[in-house]
Each structure stands twice: as C-alpha cells, then as structure tokens.
Amino acid sequence: MPANNAPRLIVTTTLTVEGYEVEEYLGVVRGIIVRAPSITQGIRGAFKSFLGGSVGAFEEVCEQARSDAFKKMARQAVEIGADAIIGMAYDATEFAQNTTEVLAYGTAVKLRPKTSA
Numbered sequence: 001m002p003a004n005n006a007p008r009l010i011v012t013t014t015l016t017v018e019g020y021e022v023e024e025y026l027g028v029v030r031g032i033i034v035r036a037p038s039i040t041q042g043i044r045g046a047f048k049s050f051l052g053g054s055v056g057a058f059e060e061v062c063e064q065a066r067s068d069a070f071k072k073m074a075r076q077a078v079e080i081g082a083d084a085i086i087g088m089a090y091d092a093t094e095f096a097q098n099t100t101e102v103l104a105y106g107t108a109v110k111l112r113p114k115t116s117a
Contacts, residue, residue: 031072082108
C-alpha cells in the first residue's frame with residue numbers, strides 16, 4: 001500500500017488491483033441510504049418533468065444518495081482493516097412513491113504487492 005503508510009482505500013469495479021494480489025477476503029461491505037426529495041426539489045422536479053428534459057433537482061437527490069452510500073461502504077471497509085474494495089457496484093430500489101434506497105456494495109480485501117516470479 002502507500003509507502004508513507006498513510007491510510008488509503010482503493011475502490012474498483014474490477015476484481016483485481018493492478019500491481020497487487022488479494023491476500024485476504026474480509027467480506028462484503030455495504031452502505032445503504034434511503035432518500036426522498038425535499039419539498040423544494042420535488043416541486044422543481046415535478047415542474048421540470050412537465051416541460052421535459054433533464055430533471056436536475058432529482059439528479060441532485062440521486063447523486064447525494066450515491067455519495068452517502070459510497071461513504072458508508074468505505075467507512076465500513078476501513079473499520080475492518082481493508083486495503084481495497086473490489087467488485088464495487090450500486091443498486092437502487094424505489095420502495096415507496098418518491099422514496100428510493102441506494103445501496104453501494106463490494107468485497108473488502110487485504111492486498112499485498114505482486115511478487116515477480
């Protein structure tokens with residue numbers, strides 16, 4: 001990992017990290033957020049949806065939810081001593097009108113530098 005021993009978490013959608021091999025699988029980590037737009041965002045989004053085009057107010061809600069879910073997932077990985085999260089992905093489910101669950105998940109792992117043999 002970093003030469004100065006500063007904590008750094010690698011997060012990738014792939015199952016490998018260039019220059020490293022998995023030393024230990026620590027398990028699945030996840031961050032879950034449930035979001036609904038604020039009244040202002042809901043009104044702006046509804047108005048924009050009547051006119052058509054990109055709905056920026058709803059994009060803000062979605063992006064914030066993804067960011068918060070990612071941070072929760074990363075925090076869980078750091079707490080269990082992971083060097084990286086591999087196979088990271090997002091999932092979202094609407095379970096009530098205007099209420100969405102966003103899930104960020106992946107496999108927490110310990111890494112070691114690849115040895116040239």
